[in-house]
Amino acid sequence: MSEKRRIWILIDPLKCTGCRLCEIACSLKHHGLIWPSASRIQVYEPYPGAPVPVVCVQCHDYPCVNSCPFGALGIDEKTGAVVVYEDKCTLCGTCVQACPLNIPRIVPGLRSVQICDLCGGEPECVETCELVGYHALKIVSKPEGGVEKTLLVDPYYKSKEIYERIILGGK
Amino acid sequence: MYGLNGRILEVDLTTNNYRVVEVEEKIYKLFMGGRGLATYILAKTLGEKWRLLDPLSPENPLIIATGPLTGYYPGIKLIVSGKSPQSNGVVGSAISSELAVELKAAGYDAIVVKGASEKPVYLYIEDNRVEIRDASDLWGLRGRELIEKLVEKAKREHGLERPPGHLYIGPAGENLVRTAAVMAKLAHASGYGGYGAVMGSKKLKAILVKGNNPLPRIYNPEKFIELRQQAVKTLVERFARFRQWGTVSGTWYHGYHTSSMPIKNWQEEWHDNKEFSPGGFESKTWVKNPWADYGCPTACMKLSRTIAHGDKYVTDGPDYEMAAYLGTNLGVFKPEDAVRLSAVADDLGLCGIQTGNVVGFAIELYEKGLLTKEDVGYELKWGDVEAIEKLLYDIAYRRGIGRILAEGVYRAALELSRVKNTDLLKYTVQVKGIGIGAHGIRSGLDYPQPIAYACSVQGGDHTSVAGLPVKSTESEAWAAIMDSSVVCMFNDLGDNFILEYLNAVTGWNYTLDDLYNTGRRILTLQRILLLLGGPDVTWNPLEHDDNPPRFYEPLPTGPYKGRATDKSKVLELKAKYYAELGWDEKGVPREETMDKLGLGEFKNLLKQLVQG
Amino acid sequence: MQSKTRICLKLAGSECTLCIESSNCISIAYALDKYMEECGRVDLEHIVAVEGGRILGLNEVLCGEKEITVVRLVRGG
Numbered sequence: 001m002s003e004k005r006r007i008w009i010l011i012d013p014l015k016c017t018g019c020r021l022c023e024i025a026c027s028l029k030h031h032g033l034i035w036p037s038a039s040r041i042q043v044y045e046p047y048p049g050a051p052v053p054v055v056c057v058q059c060h061d062y063p064c065v066n067s068c069p070f071g072a073l074g075i076d077e078k079t080g081a082v083v084v085y086e087d088k089c090t091l092c093g094t095c096v097q098a099c100p101l102n103i104p105r106i107v108p109g110l111r112s113v114q115i116c117d118l119c120g121g122e123p124e125c126v127e128t129c130e131l132v133g134y135h136a137l138k139i140v141s142k143p144e145g146g147v148e149k150t151l152l153v154d155p156y157y158k159s160k161e162i163y164e165r166i167i168l169g170g171k
Numbered sequence: 172m173y174g175l176n177g178r179i180l181e182v183d184l185t186t187n188n189y190r191v192v193e194v195e196e197k198i199y200k201l202f203m204g205g206r207g208l209a210t211y212i213l214a215k216t217l218g219e220k221w222r223l224l225d226p227l228s229p230e231n232p233l234i235i236a237t238g239p240l241t242g243y244y245p246g247i248k249l250i251v252s253g254k255s256p257q258s259n260g261v262v263g264s265a266i267s268s269e270l271a272v273e274l275k276a277a278g279y280d281a282i283v284v285k286g287a288s289e290k291p292v293y294l295y296i297e298d299n300r301v302e303i304r305d306a307s308d309l310w311g312l313r314g315r316e317l318i319e320k321l322v323e324k325a326k327r328e329h330g331l332e333r334p335p336g337h338l339y340i341g342p343a344g345e346n347l348v349r350t351a352a353v354m355a356k357l358a359h360a361s362g363y364g365g366y367g368a369v370m371g372s373k374k375l376k377a378i379l380v381k382g383n384n385p386l387p388r389i390y391n392p393e394k395f396i397e398l399r400q401q402a403v404k405t406l407v408e409r410f411a412r413f414r415q416w417g418t419v420s421g422t423w424y425h426g427y428h429t430s431s432m433p434i435k436n437w438q439e440e441w442h443d444n445k446e447f448s449p450g451g452f453e454s455k456t457w458v459k460n461p462w463a464d465y466g467c468p469t470a471c472m473k474l475s476r477t478i479a480h481g482d483k484y485v486t487d488g489p490d491y492e493m494a495a496y497l498g499t500n501l502g503v504f505k506p507e508d509a510v511r512l513s514a515v516a517d518d519l520g521l522c523g524i525q526t527g528n529v530v531g532f533a534i535e536l537y538e539k540g541l542l543t544k545e546d547v548g549y550e551l552k553w554g555d556v557e558a559i560e561k562l563l564y565d566i567a568y569r570r571g572i573g574r575i576l577a578e579g580v581y582r583a584a585l586e587l588s589r590v591k592n593t594d595l596l597k598y599t600v601q602v603k604g605i606g607i608g609a610h611g612i613r614s615g616l617d618y619p620q621p622i623a624y625a626c627s628v629q630g631g632d633h634t635s636v637a638g639l640p641v642k643s644t645e646s647e648a649w650a651a652i653m654d655s656s657v658v659c660m661f662n663d664l665g666d667n668f669i670l671e672y673l674n675a676v677t678g679w680n681y682t683l684d685d686l687y688n689t690g691r692r693i694l695t696l697q698r699i700l701l702l703l704g705g706p707d708v709t710w711n712p713l714e715h716d717d718n719p720p721r722f723y724e725p726l727p728t729g730p731y732k733g734r735a736t737d738k739s740k741v742l743e744l745k746a747k748y749y750a751e752l753g754w755d756e757k758g759v760p761r762e763e764t765m766d767k768l769g770l771g772e773f774k775n776l777l778k779q780l781v782q783g
Numbered sequence: 784m785q786s787k788t789r790i791c792l793k794l795a796g797s798e799c800t801l802c803i804e805s806s807n808c809i810s811i812a813y814a815l816d817k818y819m820e821e822c823g824r825v826d827l828e829h830i831v832a833v834e835g836g837r838i839l840g841l842n843e844v845l846c847g848e849k850e851i852t853v854v855r856l857v858r859g860g
Contacts, residue, residue: 017470019463021403027385032392034242035385036276045269046322046334048357049459049474049485102331108298108383132407132468134461156326167458168483169476405838409831413857492859610859616823618858620796633859638796644854645796665854667836 006080007118008142009126011053011151013162016136018043018051022125029124030114038107040116041125044155047163052155053136055125056082056103056116057148064115067098072112080142081118089113100152172196173390174239174676175204180279180301182294184373185229185286189301194280200679201769204238204280206263207655207693209252212283213261214696217254218776222705226256226365227347227372229287235274235338235378236281238657239677240669242272242386243395245402246659247465249274251338251353251361253369257525257579257604259708260701262364262629263654267464268355270336271657276382284373293377297335298384306376313518314341314357315485321377335381341520343567344371349579350525350566354517358472358487359464362522363605363632365579390678398672403468406662410469413661414461416449417471421491423448425610426499430731431617433500433609435553436531437600437721440611441729444504452488452506462487471661477507477514479556484514489523492633495609496527501534502553515560519567528606529580530562533572535598541591547572580606581708600719601631603701603710608633613722614731620645621736622744625717626758628697634660639744641691641751642683648690655693691752692768695760699776702759712757716745788846792818792832794853799823808846811839818853829857 023039031038045051058080065073065082072088073095075081089112096104096113105114116123129137142148177196182189194208202211212234217224224230234252241249249271255262274282277298284294288303291310295302309317317339325334336355343351344367351367352360361367389395412420426432426448430441445451453460456477461470473488488494489510497516498509516523536542537551544550548571551558565573576583581596581604588595600607602624610617610633612624619636626637627647635654638645644666653660656673663669670686673679681689704710718736725735746756753764759781765774788809791802799822803814811832819830832839833852845851 017461017463017467019467019470020465021468024466028396031385033385033388036272037383038385042333044333045356046325048318049462109385132403134470154331156322156331160322167474167476167485169458169478408840409856418859608859618855636858640795643795660859661857663856663858664838665831665833665836665856667833668838671836 006142007121007139008058008148009055009118009123010138010140011055012136012138013050013052013158014166015134016043016051016053017134018045019132019134021128021132022053022137025124025128029119038105038110038114040105040114044159046156047159047167049167050159050162052158052162054101054103054155057151058082058142059149060144060146063098063100064095064104067094069094076117079118079121082115083117084112084115086112100149101154172199172387173678174243174387175199176275176278176280176387178279179281179283180296181283181285182301182303183286184284184288184292184303184375187303199239201689201692203652203655203689204241205236205250205655205657206252206651207689208236208238208281209234209250209263210261210693210696210700213252213254214700214773214776218700218773221254221700221703221776222779224254225706226254226259227368229285229373231369233284233366233369233373233375234281236657237271237275238655240656240658240673242275242466243389243399243676244656244658244662244672245399245406246467246469246662247271248657248659250654250657251366252364253366255364255366256349256368257365258630258701259604259704260628261697262605262632263635263651264353264361264364264366265634265654265657266338266353266355266361267359267659268336268338269465270338270355270378270380272386272465273336273380273382275386276384277380278382278384282378284375287372288374291374291376293379294375295335295379297381309376310345311342314339314354314520315518317341317377318357321379335379337377337379339377340367340370341518341567343520344368345376346567346569346577347371348521348567348569348577349582350522350529350577351520352522354520357485358489358517360517360522362524363629363634365522365525367520367522389676391675394675398675402662402664402668402672405664406468414470416453417461417473417488418491419449419452419473419488419494422452422494422498425491425495425617429616430614430726430729431611432495433531433600433611435502436500436535436598437611438535439728440613440726441731442499442504447498447504447506452494452510455506456510467659467662469662475510477510479511484511486510486514486517489513492609493523496524496531500527500531500609501559503556503559504554508556511556512559512563515563519563521563521567524608525579525606526563526566528600529566529576529583530559532580532584532599533562533576536587536595541593541595542587579604597720600721602627602719603630603715604708605630605632607631607719611722612718613726613734613736615734616731620744621718621741622748625741626745626748628694628701637748639748639751641748642687646690647694648687651690651693652686655689688768692770694752695754695764695768696770696773698754698758698760699773699780702780703776712759716758717741786847790814790845790849790851792851792853794822794830794855797822808844811843811845812841814845814851815841815853830855
């Protein structure tokens with residue numbers, strides 16, 4: 001078995017219902033509370049009927065980890081997820097700026113930045129989405145060679161594209 | 172306090188001020204939230220002058236209220252309320268909107284908007300930040316354009332952060348149309364009550380809320396997590412077909428099987444048009460299925476689209492009520508046409524039920540020669556989509572005959588009766604100014620009982636129907652509990668389950684009796700305000716606690732042809748129902764009932780009733 | 784040895800009560816189906832069986848003497 005075979009969350013916005021049960025699962029898991037703003041996965045539905053889930057894709061070059069001036073971010077050996085060392089994080093926001101989609105979350109009331117940790121290999125968000133049978137989130141093997149970044153599309157843009165193409169139906 | 176913030180945001184648009192009002196837990200224990208809390212606020216602050224209070228004056232507040240289960244129970248609903256410009260009572264008008272969870276996360280359980288602005292404004296709330304902003308560039312916009320514009324604004328303001336939750340009105344609300352809804356997310360409407368007009372009277376185009384805090388803490392987190400999982404699992408298992416077809420299944424279920432669907436202003440309640448069915452809608456119009464609101468594993472919504480004359484029309488399923496009221500009730504039997512009219516109503520911010528009701532009334536009058544081309548300006552025919560679409564615009568912009576129909580079916584009938592010098596009220600299918608939902612009672616096969624609408628404190632509202640026994644989910648007490656907790660009626664898993672859930676979240680340790688007494692309390696207070704009514708119309712229980720005349724006419728078609736509502740049965744059940752609620756034979760709450768329910772402070776309102 | 788099963792179903796607000804007897808145990812799905820046949824509801828998804836406050840699964844099986852409340856879940860729409 002290759003050591004490099006890591007899990008990855010594949011998102012299919014066309015199957016997403018916009019229910020945000022993944023967000024609820026995430027904040028319950030990490031904070032024991034329903035906390036939409038603190039969820040590490042965020043569902044955007046700026047255009048009705050075109051929800052787009054956004055979550056860390058574990059870029060192969062980890063710009064957030066490399067940008068942190070305090071060494072507060074690392075990489076989990078097993079999952080490849082970004083690890084936040086809470087005691088070192090100063091909430092300076094450098095990683096947020098370094099991320100192509102500003103995905104790390106600085107949330108009022110929390111002392112360190114919030115980044116998806118893949119729940120140690122069994123992401124609750126994916127489990128919930130499967131449990132309710134929407135299947136917008138799926139666990140797959142992580143693609144190699146930077147392909148993961150293709151998922152990093154501005155959710156406003158993505159939502160608009162789906163809205164215009166699927167909901168309104170083109171020109 | 173658990174499950175609640177204990178804080179209400181009060182915004183005054185006349186003085187441009189706001190303040191946070193703390194609410195004691197004992198008030199929540201008595202009224203929960205949502206509809207109950209709104210009724211309490213209204214009775215407490217405006218009860219004494221209720222009869223003189225014009226629903227479209229600045230004095231009438233617009234209330235947006237969540238409840239203890241908002242955000243915790245699967246699905247999301249909030250209640251829009253105030254004095255209703257339709258019934259002159261209180262209607263708790265439910266709507267799905269992400270604003271509900273944002274509001275709770277922002278630290279408030281409710282917003283009370285008082286006064287009125289001179290210029291168009293919108294309200295922006297983010298945690299402790301409350302801003303009344305200029306909306307001159309938004310005023311006049313229809314639903315779809317407005318949403319697109321709000322998204323651009325959000326993107327400019329928040330960059331890559333998620334846009335806030337929203338509520339808004341369309342042109343119908345701006346033009347004070349009494350059948351205007353408060354809208355959300357393109358196709359969601361808080362229609363019953365006519366609060367779109369109340370919002371319009373305040374020159375308030377939209378409310379945007381973003382909350383960054385966690386939802387309030389929970390009394391028993393372990394129990395809550397267990398119950399929540401159970402609810403999600405049960406809903407997924409049991410509602411698989413509901414997810415597949417949503418309420419659209421009613422187009423065939425109620426149209427063909429139960430004979431309880433409005434057809435041509437309720438002249439009939441049965442059809443066997445196989446195309447006008449969930450399969451028909453799915454194959455002809457759906458572009459997305461399923462579609463869900465916050466925290467909902469049921470996902471009863473779908474998105475549909477149709478194109479006519481090059482224009483695109485987008486709406487949800489449409490929901491059964493829209494398909495019925497902007498479909499069969501108007502003689503429209505093509506899914507594409509029903510989608511088109513529903514999309515138009517949504518876009519204009521019209522309540523599809525109330526507007527479809529008054530339009531059906533108008534077409535019947537035209538059919539009978541009681542309205543003419545001279546009155547309308549064009550011909551009105553059953554199923555004529557072009558004419559009906561034109562009429563929807565005329566109503567939303569109060570043009571021509573639309574000026575009269577915009578008053579809603581009851582007031583329009585009063586005015587037309589005066590002009591035509593003949594009684595036209597007998598053709599209206601409404602109770603106490605509120606058009607009846609698309610669930611007839613004549614066949615006896617659909618869910619509402621014969622007193623469903625006649626004895627409801629929300630008139631024709633099919634989501635708040637009276638029924639016996641009072642201590643059961645068939646009664647309006649249950650609807651009041653759902654609307655106050657606030658739980659979506661489509662995710663109802665029975666009273667014992669909701670009770671357990673409520674206790675796990677709040678720690679109130681309610682018994683089932685406590686729960687139903689809360690429902691009784693809310694209904695009793697609503698009933699008093701409804702009977703006070705005014706200023707333009709008031710209700711006489713002996714005359715108005717009844718079904719529309721049409722429901723006593725026999726069904727003319729279908730397998731249940733000949734069935735009609737039995738008046739003696741209505742009288743019998745009414746007496747039983749009022750007695751069970753502790754109201755007198757006219758449905759006026761008894762003093763001892765009010766004492767027992769802890770409504771002693773509102774007994775002075777009774778005196779006004781007795782005198783008046 | 785098997786004892787006789789007798790299940791009675793009642794929906795609040797409805798006058799229609801149905802009792803089913805059998806020498807075997809009875810599944811909830813079967814009982815609800817029968818109830819709808821007798822009492823004129825055609826959509827299984829609109830109702831659930833509740834016993835002592837607990838919602839019974841469609842696949843659950845009941846034996847002995849039981850009183851079941853039928854609760855309408857989806858009202859309106």
